[in-house]
Amino acid sequence: MARIAVIITLGCRLNHADTALLSARLQNAGYELRDDFAVEPDLIILNSCAITAEAERKSRHQIRKFRREHPGATIIAAGCAAELNGKQFMENGADMVLTNPDKKLFPSAPGGCKSRESGKESFQEKSFSTFPFRSRAFIKIQEGCDNFCSYCIVPYVRGTSRSRKFSECIADCKNAVEAGFPEIVLTGVNTCNYFDDGKDLAALIKEAAAIDGDFRIRLSSTEPHPDNFDIPELMTDKKNKLCRFLHLSMQHGSNSILKAMNRNYTAEDFITLVEKIRKSVPNIHIGTDFIVGFPGETEEDFNTLLEVANEVKFANIHSFIYSIRPGTPAAKMPGQIPAQTAKERMHRLTAAAKISAESFARSQNGKILPVIFEQKRNGFQYGWSDNYLAVTVKEGEFPLKKIVNVRVDEKNPAENLKNPHLGDIL
Secondary structure: OOOOEEEEEOHHHHHHHHHHHHHHHHHHOEEEEEOOOOOOOOOEEEEEEEHHHHHHHHHHHHHHHHHHHHOOEEEEEEEHHHOOOHHHEEEEEEEOOEEEHHHHHOOOOOOOOOOOOOOOOOOOOOOOOOOOOOOOOEEEEEEEEOOOOOOHHHHHHHOEEEEHHHHHHHHHHHHHHHHOOOOOEEEEEOOOHHHEEEEHHHHHHHHHHOOOOEEEEEEEOOOOOOOOOOOHHHOOHHHHHOOOEEEEEOOOOHHHHHOOOOOOOOOOHHHHHHHHHHOOOOOEEEEEEEEEEEOOOOOHHHHHHHHHHHOOOOEEEEEEEEEOOOHHHHOOOOOOOOOOHHHHEEEEEEEHHHHHHHHHHHHHOOOOEEEEEEEEOOEEEEEEEOOOEEEEOOOOOOOOOOOOEOHHHHHOOOHHOOOOOOOOOO
């Protein structure tokens, strides 16, 4: 009888891509994967997140819960939070900590595998992704980051920037298309930094798009790089199958705060980039991340952030209250913002974000959008357009997991008009 394994994934799309690779390795090792606990599992893996202190706390809570509810299972803490504070996860009930570089060696060499890559050399996963419970295929193409933003723990837990071998990325994409996935999401810590054997992200997108099949390509969250950002040009050529979607992490609207964050652009650079993108790609969804309450943030700084948010009119704003991450420069900065002040500012930003999201959704009314319907329930089908609007139709009007053209109107509403939450951030 096959051993039962459950993988629970928290956090970013790169974590989901890592889970897809772990899933394939476990299946190859003879495990049966499940997405629930209807059958008592032999193995539970938590792919944890450390982007904020709260995310890390939730990760530890999950481990305690698993230990309490499944005392006979082997419990493994993986991912960024486990990499950062593995001892705490062991103290909370984990049997083993699986670091980020160890993931590619599991389960053939569990534990003690210190294989972190460094520098600009490419890496291989030596495995292809499997997605037993998903409608999209998340393909890992890049790992690590060289930016060292002053608030961010990611370079310390995922290492410096490096890219997955070009040929392996393409092979993984081909496997996903052959498995019937209508959407491929290319993901990494900093996908725009992809470079292997003379080939950049644009080359990877073009090669992936040339794979036979009816599918589309979406990029995960990207860093704004005004000097080398050529992705919008690829979107204008339909043969590249690239979704009209960019989630550009701006992080703040005040230049003084951006400098303190070690973000290498100004608000003006970012706005100019967005204007250029919108001119070349009509109806594109542009989302962003903002951090509220960064050390030293004055009321004037925050009001500048709000002004930028209102000016740019993002289709989606994913906002965070600044969270102290020990080991980062920002943790020692003066001017830490009181929690109540940060919460009040977050409330104001959230209100502005709702208005902005609703405005973008209304702008798409009457347009014909390519949509993939992923699920059905209670007589309706729910799906996502290429520019990342949630669209609802009556059940049976369109097939599931196929790209179909839908006119967005009162009959087939963009759900964002009712609820502006745009789903999981890619």
